[in-house]
Amino acid sequence: MTFLRPNLIRNRKKGFSVELLGRTGLEYREGDRSMFVDSELQPDSIAVFRNSIKAWNPPHDCEPIDEKSRDRILENIKLAFESKGDCVDLL
Numbered sequence: 001m002t003f004l005r006p007n008l009i010r011n012r013k014k015g016f017s018v019e020l021l022g023r024t025g026l027e028y029r030e031g032d033r034s035m036f037v038d039s040e041l042q043p044d045s046i047a048v049f050r051n052s053i054k055a056w057n058p059p060h061d062c063e064p065i066d067e068k069s070r071d072r073i074l075e076n077i078k079l080a081f082e083s084k085g086d087c088v089d090l091l
Contacts, residue, residue: 003084005019007019008020009083011079018077025037026039028073038052045087048077048090
């Protein structure tokens, strides 16, 4: 993992990055695709909301997000934050 800024984590090997946008929300990127994922900073963890992973941002918004893709994205987000020592709650 590479920590480019305090809130931006990149995994070059797996080809993704996660950027915490503030107290709520994060941006997940894979290659040239990105999406907004609902999240919330908790006192001792980061809550990530599974149901908010619905579609990529345009121009990739026609590419489907199936359960397998959603699970991969969630695991990548969890891996990124845990690499910094943060606890993640997948809700």
